[in-house]
Amino acid sequence: MNGVLAPVLTPFRADLSPDPARFVRHCRWLLSQGCSGLAVFGTTSEANSLSVEEREELLAELLRAGIEPAKLLPGTGCCALTDTVRLTRAAVRAGCAGVLMLPPFYYKGVSEDGLFRSFAEAIERVGDARLRVYLYHIPPVAQVGFSPRLVERLLKAYPRTVAGMKDSSGDWNNTKAMLDAFAPSGFEVFAGSERFLLANLRHGGAGCITATGNVNAAAISRLFHEWRSQAAEEMQESLNALRSAVEKHPAIPALKAIVAHYSGDPAWRTTRPPLVELPASQAESLLADLRPLGFEPRGLAS
Amino acid sequence: MNGVLAPVLTPFRADLSPDPARFVRHCRWLLSQGCSGLAVFGTTSEANSLSVEEREELLAELLRAGIEPAKLLPGTGCCALTDTVRLTRAAVRAGCAGVLMLPPFYYKGVSEDGLFRSFAEAIERVGDARLRVYLYHIPPVAQVGFSPRLVERLLKAYPRTVAGMKDSSGDWNNTKAMLDAFAPSGFEVFAGSERFLLANLRHGGAGCITATGNVNAAAISRLFHEWRSQAAEEMQESLNALRSAVEKHPAIPALKAIVAHYSGDPAWRTTRPPLVELPASQAESLLADLRPLGFEPRGLAS
Numbered sequence: 001m002n003g004v005l006a007p008v009l010t011p012f013r014a015d016l017s018p019d020p021a022r023f024v025r026h027c028r029w030l031l032s033q034g035c036s037g038l039a040v041f042g043t044t045s046e047a048n049s050l051s052v053e054e055r056e057e058l059l060a061e062l063l064r065a066g067i068e069p070a071k072l073l074p075g076t077g078c079c080a081l082t083d084t085v086r087l088t089r090a091a092v093r094a095g096c097a098g099v100l101m102l103p104p105f106y107y108k109g110v111s112e113d114g115l116f117r118s119f120a121e122a123i124e125r126v127g128d129a130r131l132r133v134y135l136y137h138i139p140p141v142a143q144v145g146f147s148p149r150l151v152e153r154l155l156k157a158y159p160r161t162v163a164g165m166k167d168s169s170g171d172w173n174n175t176k177a178m179l180d181a182f183a184p185s186g187f188e189v190f191a192g193s194e195r196f197l198l199a200n201l202r203h204g205g206a207g208c209i210t211a212t213g214n215v216n217a218a219a220i221s222r223l224f225h226e227w228r229s230q231a232a233e234e235m236q237e238s239l240n241a242l243r244s245a246v247e248k249h250p251a252i253p254a255l256k257a258i259v260a261h262y263s264g265d266p267a268w269r270t271t272r273p274p275l276v277e278l279p280a281s282q283a284e285s286l287l288a289d290l291r292p293l294g295f296e297p298r299g300l301a302s
Numbered sequence: 303m304n305g306v307l308a309p310v311l312t313p314f315r316a317d318l319s320p321d322p323a324r325f326v327r328h329c330r331w332l333l334s335q336g337c338s339g340l341a342v343f344g345t346t347s348e349a350n351s352l353s354v355e356e357r358e359e360l361l362a363e364l365l366r367a368g369i370e371p372a373k374l375l376p377g378t379g380c381c382a383l384t385d386t387v388r389l390t391r392a393a394v395r396a397g398c399a400g401v402l403m404l405p406p407f408y409y410k411g412v413s414e415d416g417l418f419r420s421f422a423e424a425i426e427r428v429g430d431a432r433l434r435v436y437l438y439h440i441p442p443v444a445q446v447g448f449s450p451r452l453v454e455r456l457l458k459a460y461p462r463t464v465a466g467m468k469d470s471s472g473d474w475n476n477t478k479a480m481l482d483a484f485a486p487s488g489f490e491v492f493a494g495s496e497r498f499l500l501a502n503l504r505h506g507g508a509g510c511i512t513a514t515g516n517v518n519a520a521a522i523s524r525l526f527h528e529w530r531s532q533a534a535e536e537m538q539e540s541l542n543a544l545r546s547a548v549e550k551h552p553a554i555p556a557l558k559a560i561v562a563h564y565s566g567d568p569a570w571r572t573t574r575p576p577l578v579e580l581p582a583s584q585a586e587s588l589l590a591d592l593r594p595l596g597f598e599p600r601g602l603a604s
Binding site for chain 1: 406417442
């Protein structure tokens, strides 16, 4: 697995139920834009605001719609071991490329032993040689993360299963430490932001899994494919400019506002609580910031 | 609702499945010790390490065993609105005294509007005049909490439903601010630790919901009933001494080690990952600290 993956936004109906039709359309569009895979049920997907059943149903809808499971990297890490096992097993049986696994995130300051045991139990209970686990490191949100020592222990115990990491620490030094320590033996490190895509690829990384991939996948994928070209730095700067415009706002409502605008489908603005929609004035300011950047996502279907 | 409630420890079998027989026995013992209610499925219960179905089954087992629903205050607040609604509805239909509701805790730094909307949606979807919601404020763990303004908005919108709060901030100033602002109109403020029980009662509070209630309910209840007596300060100090001994260790494994020891049932030590059992040496040191305190929980059944 490498390239650019989008943690796919989850559309909701007015009654806040997940909307499979819009979800499938958005997934197809993302693949058409050059996404090499779809990290459905990530943080940007509001996945922890979905029940286990709601995630299962959305995954089933994608498969029914003919989305290739080999393109899917669903998020399956929950607070409860039993939920993690259930979602991971479903993903493996469906033929997904792998799963992106959050650590259990309710208890804070838990021990390395406790986290090791969480992953070990999940992997052994699923008990399937096809399982590929990508560790989801996002301490700014989950507050619970992966130390290099924990990664090392997991790789030693499950070398064929523990396949890589998404590093959403926002700290390049952490990503670089993971690359230096583990990439040479095949561990796939994805930056959690396209801001680090070029640096990540230059140091042996696998690509990026990035929220803004939901709206800017074509340009991000272009850098992934042309990172050795002379234009790479310039392409990186242009990606950064768009990201900076989005980052002035809460990311998920901002991305939903962009999709709503360019698809002409205001229903896309809906978020599930505890998130709230971007206020109209902020959405206008965001769209105004994007215009001079030459941003024009083609074919975003309503 | 007032008095001393225990956030009941959840026993696990060797395969990490919840153990309903031990759970029922422990609940009965806690009621026999003077607990006025059982805050099952709290933080101390490892409830967020349980699936929704596991909580539903344990609740059903308690009812089948004849535990009065009017004594129960189950934790029902999840990250996903749909899970919160499902558990809350089940609790209300079972006749539980109320529910203890965590805010959705995955996303950090969410807005007051988003949290208000989370609770408003949950309350309106359950749509039952019998519902009594106790707000569960535990920022050291959940990281997401309740500002006085949020409490005020919720009370204004749902005066008959929003019944009180458990304040596990560990900050007496916060508890006092909640008491001063809301207790005079009947809002029931429970301290999240017996350390603040006397102060809480002196300022119009309702009691405490405390982890150590799992092992020391008789003494804590005695202070609740005799807080106006001359011996109250001394009783408070004696409770604090026991709590300090427990607090030298991770609380949940420590409490499970105490129950395991005094019930003669080592199976009680089991925790679900990401928590780990208290190492034997720490358990010995804990038990040694308890002995000079005259601690002797009678009748803890294996």
